[in-house]
Amino acid sequence: xxxxxxxxxxxxxxxxxxxxxxxxxxxxxxxxxxxxxxxxxxxxxxxxxxxxxxxxxxxxxxxxxxxxxxxxxxxxxxxxxxxxxxxxxxxxxxxxxxxxxxxxxxxxxxxxxxx
Amino acid sequence: xxxxxxxxxxxxxxxxxxxxxxxxxxxxxxxxxxxxxxxxxxxxxxxxxxxxxxxxxxxxxxxxxxxxxxxxxxxxxxxxxxxxxxxxxxxxxxxxxxxxxxxxxxxxxxxxxxx
Numbered sequence: 001x002x003x004x005x006x007x008x009x010x011x012x013x014x015x016x017x018x019x020x021x022x023x024x025x026x027x028x029x030x031x032x033x034x035x036x037x038x039x040x041x042x043x044x045x046x047x048x049x050x051x052x053x054x055x056x057x058x059x060x061x062x063x064x065x066x067x068x069x070x071x072x073x074x075x076x077x078x079x080x081x082x083x084x085x086x087x088x089x090x091x092x093x094x095x096x097x098x099x100x101x102x103x104x105x106x107x108x109x110x111x112x113x114x115x
Numbered sequence: 116x117x118x119x120x121x122x123x124x125x126x127x128x129x130x131x132x133x134x135x136x137x138x139x140x141x142x143x144x145x146x147x148x149x150x151x152x153x154x155x156x157x158x159x160x161x162x163x164x165x166x167x168x169x170x171x172x173x174x175x176x177x178x179x180x181x182x183x184x185x186x187x188x189x190x191x192x193x194x195x196x197x198x199x200x201x202x203x204x205x206x207x208x209x210x211x212x213x214x215x216x217x218x219x220x221x222x223x224x225x226x227x228x229x230x
Contacts, residue, residue, distance in 0.1 A: 004158070031216050033216070040222070041222050041223075042119075042205055042207075042220030042221050042222045042223055043159070043205070043220045044220070045217065045218070045219075048214075048216070048217060055214070055217075056214070056217060091158055091159070093158075093159075095216045101147070101164065101166055101215060102147045102149065102164065102166070102209050102211065102215035102216050102218065103149060103161045103164055104149075104151075104159070104161065104216065104218060105161070106151075106158035106159045106160070107158050108156070108157055108158045109157075109158050
């Protein structure tokens with residue numbers, strides 16, 4: 001079974017530029033999550049999708065971050081404009097559904113450096 | 116709101132000795148509790164979970180964890196540590212009765228096992 005795929009693995013941009021990250025979850029997983037992991041901290045949830053609908057985006061900085069999962073499969077997370085404090089690893093995870101037993105399957109992450 | 120505390124940033128043990136990585140949590144309702152491991156430049160890998168039933172749960176690579184409701188703890192343990200267990204460990208909690216997949220993570224504990 002293929003795991004969660006993410007790209008790009010690494011990205012370096014200047015502040016105020018834009019960046020997009022892509023995620024393809026495990027086949028058949030209805031729920032998709034984007035987490036932000038700042039160095040030295042645990043992952044923090046940005047947004048949770050169930051199929052193509054948003055379940056929770058309460059921690060997403062909506063003035064600069066956006067995410068979509070138009071066909072209920074893969075997803076894109078965008079940051080525009082980027083700030084220095086956005087430097088982090090962006091982790092995508094999937095699970096069979098919100099009523100499943102809760103363990104998450106993570107991709108390897110996309111490391112963003114904002115200069 | 117749900118939260119996790121991992122009181123130790125670093126745990127050092129000698130190979131062959133038992134190890135414990137501590138975790139306490141706070142959540143409304145019945146907790147779903149998880150441990151994940153992260154190796155350098157990799158995503159998080161699921162180790163084990165507690166949902167209900169026996170307070171001692173067993174997981175991958177010989178790890179186990181003990182759920183203690185009165186102390187709101189879920190410590191990770193292994194009877195005999197291996198050098199290859201050296202990694203970053205995260206404890207996570209979710210509210211199982213509402214959204215099992217929405218996990219809140221601790222800030223992690225770095226485990227170093229010395230030969």
